[in-house]
Amino acid sequence: MDVAGRVALRFTGDVVRGGSHDNLTAARADGEHLWVAGDEVAAIDRLVLDSATAPLRAGRQRSFRLADLVQLPGPPGGGQGVCNICGESTHFSCEDPALARESLICAHCLATSRYRSIARGLLEAFRRLAGVDARSLAGLSTDGAGARRRLSVYDTQTPFSTGASAYPIPDWLARCSWIDLHLSTLRPGLAAGQPLGERTTNQNLEHLTFPDSSFDVVVTSDVMEHVRLDDRAHREIRRVLRPGGVYLFTVPHFRNGQTMTRVEIVDPDDPSRDRHLMEPEYHGNANSVDGRSLAYRAYGIDLDERLRELGFSVEYTKQDFPENGIRNTELFFCRLRETEAGVRG
Numbered sequence: 001m002d003v004a005g006r007v008a009l010r011f012t013g014d015v016v017r018g019g020s021h022d023n024l025t026a027a028r029a030d031g032e033h034l035w036v037a038g039d040e041v042a043a044i045d046r047l048v049l050d051s052a053t054a055p056l057r058a059g060r061q062r063s064f065r066l067a068d069l070v071q072l073p074g075p076p077g078g079g080q081g082v083c084n085i086c087g088e089s090t091h092f093s094c095e096d097p098a099l100a101r102e103s104l105i106c107a108h109c110l111a112t113s114r115y116r117s118i119a120r121g122l123l124e125a126f127r128r129l130a131g132v133d134a135r136s137l138a139g140l141s142t143d144g145a146g147a148r149r150r151l152s153v154y155d156t157q158t159p160f161s162t163g164a165s166a167y168p169i170p171d172w173l174a175r176c177s178w179i180d181l182h183l184s185t186l187r188p189g190l191a192a193g194q195p196l197g198e199r200t201t202n203q204n205l206e207h208l209t210f211p212d213s214s215f216d217v218v219v220t221s222d223v224m225e226h227v228r229l230d231d232r233a234h235r236e237i238r239r240v241l242r243p244g245g246v247y248l249f250t251v252p253h254f255r256n257g258q259t260m261t262r263v264e265i266v267d268p269d270d271p272s273r274d275r276h277l278m279e280p281e282y283h284g285n286a287n288s289v290d291g292r293s294l295a296y297r298a299y300g301i302d303l304d305e306r307l308r309e310l311g312f313s314v315e316y317t318k319q320d321f322p323e324n325g326i327r328n329t330e331l332f333f334c335r336l337r338e339t340e341a342g343v344r345g
Contacts, residue, residue: 140175230296
């Protein structure tokens with residue numbers, strides 16, 4: 001935590017800045033400690049430590065004398081560790097352990113457990129494909145020292161920051177001269193393949209504009225449940241991967257049943273005939289114009305076999321790595337067989 005960060009204390013419902021409360025003469029944030037000077041005894045209902053990059057929040061604290069040095073317990077489900085994206089020793093904040101997959105926010109880069117799971121897959125792919133061994137994306141060599149070869153990576157998520165969370169992975173990859181990075185988002189009203197910014201084009205996963213065997217790694221993070229024709233999209237991903245290429249992804253799913261279809265596709269060529277089999281469900285989408293995307297399905301264990309039929313080996317893990325702030329988060333690490341690359345389905 002930046003010791004120059006501001007300190008806000010909530011005393012019985014009123015928020016005040018450090019130094020402005022009666023008898024509070026000084027306050028300083030230093031890591032997980034709050035240093036205060038004064039002679040008041042107070043019960044802190046909420047504590048907020050705001051740094052230039054990220055807030056760290058802790059819940060209700062016990063009463064204490066303000067002249068004390070207070071050790072702040074981490075929020076429930078949070079903890080200390082090293083972020084495998086920014087490489088910083090950090091605090092992972094999580095107010096509800098049940099929501100760890102979408103929280104455990106890194107105090108430095110604001111990445112979530114899900115994004116660090118993707119980073120874990122990228123680091124493993126770089127090790128296998130290029131012989132690069134690093135503990136974090138920030139630790140990757142920028143000039144390619146030690147890399148056996150260049151790699152081409154396609155990430156379907158552009159970087160973003162909401163102020164509460166962020167997806168910084170593309171920014172770290174862009175620093176590496178030995179990685180050719182391609183990003184995309186979907187703007188239905190624009191031409192397929194149209195440039196949208198640096199390294200970014202307009203892409204529909206069902207009809208990618210890239211040539212066959214373009215990439216060594218393809219990444220999707222909680223995307224495929226929102227793709228109307230997901231089988232077609234998976235065939236496209238297979239087509240644009242090079243021999244032995246890696247497809248990394250996370251997706252909401254069940255491991256104890258089959259895929260649950262939420263929207264029936266009556267005619268693949270006519271979305272107007274789609275039938276909702278249950279109440280429509282939308283998920284937040286930072287790249288969408290209206291900030292949300294329809295969920296067409298919730299995947300089941302059959303997803304693994306469907307990928308194998310397309311020529312992928314499937315390594316599925318849902319292992320906790322608390323030292324890296326990864327909990328209750330899956331990773332599909334799929335590698336394309338040498339003979340399957342560039343095949344159109």
